[in-house]
Amino acid sequence: MSIDKKIIENLSKILKENNQDEELSKLLQALLEKLDSGEDFDRNQIVEEILKKTNE
């Protein structure tokens, strides 16, 4: 994958600091990769999954 590892590391770290689940980090990483691949995907579905895993 070509998303820089600094983005992934900081994403995971800052989500953790904000008491978010590791699953959320994985979903956001997957979204970054999908955006990078240029492929078509169901945007609403992935956003819904992300919000399901987001603690207020």
Add this chain to the structure above:
Amino acid sequence: MSDTIVKILGWETKGLRIPDWKIDTIINDENIALILMPSGMGKTTTLTLLRYSFFDYSKIVTRSDIEVLQSKNKKIKEGEFNLKLKINNSKIRIQTIFNFENYTMSYKTTTQATEGTIPGLKLPSELNKYIDQEYIEKTFFNLELVEDLFKSSHAERSVRKLYKLDYLSDIKNLLFNYLKEQQSKSKAKVSNEKVNQLTLKISKIEKQIDLINQENNKNQLSYEKLLDEKRKLEKEQKAIGNKNIEIKNAIERATAKQAECETALSKNYEIFFNKIKNPMNLNPEFRNKLNNFVKNLARLKIPKSVGESFFDDLIREEECVCGNHMNEQMIKKILQNKESILSEETWLILSNIKTKITNNNNLDFQDISMSLDDISNAKRDLNISINKKDQIETSIDDTKYQEIRERLINIGIEVRELEIKFQEYNEKPDKYNDDVDAKSIRKLQSLLEDTRAEYASATDTQKKNNQVNLLKNILNEVEDKTLREIIDELVKKINLEIPRVMPYEKILVKDINKKIELEGQESASQGQLARIGYLFLITLLNRPNFNFPFVVDSPVTAMDDVSRKEIASTISDELKNQYIAFLLPTERDYFAEELQNKSKSKINFVTAFNTFEKDSDHLVDQAIKCNIPTTEFKNGVVGYGADFFYKFRGINNNE
């Protein structure tokens, strides 16, 4: 993970403005190709064609982009550029076809894998994930444009794009779009009219944010340009002034006097400010009140810890301290009044205030008015010095000097106007912040957040709104932190290299704050900028697991001999990728030889020129003398080998 190694093997051109020829960049496993071409013979065009071969520009290019590639022979209606590549062990051919009737471009790709030619630009997926327009524009670089990295936000934008930080903003947009969609579907808790009002307000704020961001970017560019112009004009103006020693001395004296007056004025402002920081100096009535307050404090000087035990002991005595017999009524009164004794903390605070008031009570009110007089005098002196300098400058009998002077005055006005706009753009929000046409980005962002919250409440979508806002803040933090880390690392790497590349200059990169900022001197020469820009690009484009060619037009333009040698040294030491440079004959000295001596890789020396120019016979003669075939291509010559490369002289013999 294995590396993806990309090598450019060469290209062929047909029916374009440049000759129909074939140039091989790798003949015998060379990692460096130096292509020598006289000025105006297609260096920049080839660089553009190489860019077009790696990224689908067919929907981006304009008619004029294609027109500049058209052959001078207007009967030719189609041209093509065929690029041969090697990606790991596979060979691939990319054909970029230009139609000069309707000014369009299209692609064909031939790969070993498909064993055939397919329409479109079909690069292997391992390349697609690294390559985007920004990457291509920086990898195929014209070093004459290096100054852009030191202006506006070019450098930071390249970092953002190449490290794909923009995807974080894309995610934020996805989240907000989803939220909007959900809110439009949900049942409103308020009237439809209210919901519509809020929707409209959000849309207006979003539009205004876009508008002022665009304006701000435009203003930033204008500001940079103006400052640049100012620096150049001041230099030019100084040079004209220096021609006459008397004028030069008079200007220097007047400039020194003006600087002295400016310092005096700012010192007087500082003194005055320190005086008015003390509120007792502002108003006699206020001072009296504070003094009375201190007097009254003296009456309440018993702190609680001492006071309580004292009065508890006293009521047990038969006689009071005043000598009277302690009766029931007196005991009751003492118990009542002891409640008003100050607590320990209050006493400490009041004690501090008391000390401050006593210590600050020593200034004469006349001091303030004297300070104001001093400011007024310093201002007058400054005006006199400015007028005097102005008189000297006006008296200089040189039209160019006067033109510059006038322009500098106008630049000063324009710069101040832009600075006011920047202040307005960054203004903080206040509690009355409800202007959808505000010019401050901070005010608008705060208003947008509040309005979105109101809208969420009206549509009963607070939970989703809070989640989206939380994610937005997290993604912003990730973006800021990552950008900072990348920039710090880049700056560190570049600064490690600078002392070697520029051993005689005390210059370092301070930061990349939108643009590359230098430390050690106010401005740098074009040669210095080029070398730092080079280091920036090499460091920036260096990717783990991805080895892509670095192609540069005019690699050592505007550089002295030392800089050329050092750049050659940087390339041979630092660049592991294939390196292709389009050189002018004037750039060859000190660069090519040094690269040849230092590089561990073999170098492919290529010399190419067209034969449709009037004076190309002289070039053909040189080729014949070096045993270079001159009839292989109908309107150009391509020669290989160091001998012809070093012996070749351009159109002008001094090239």
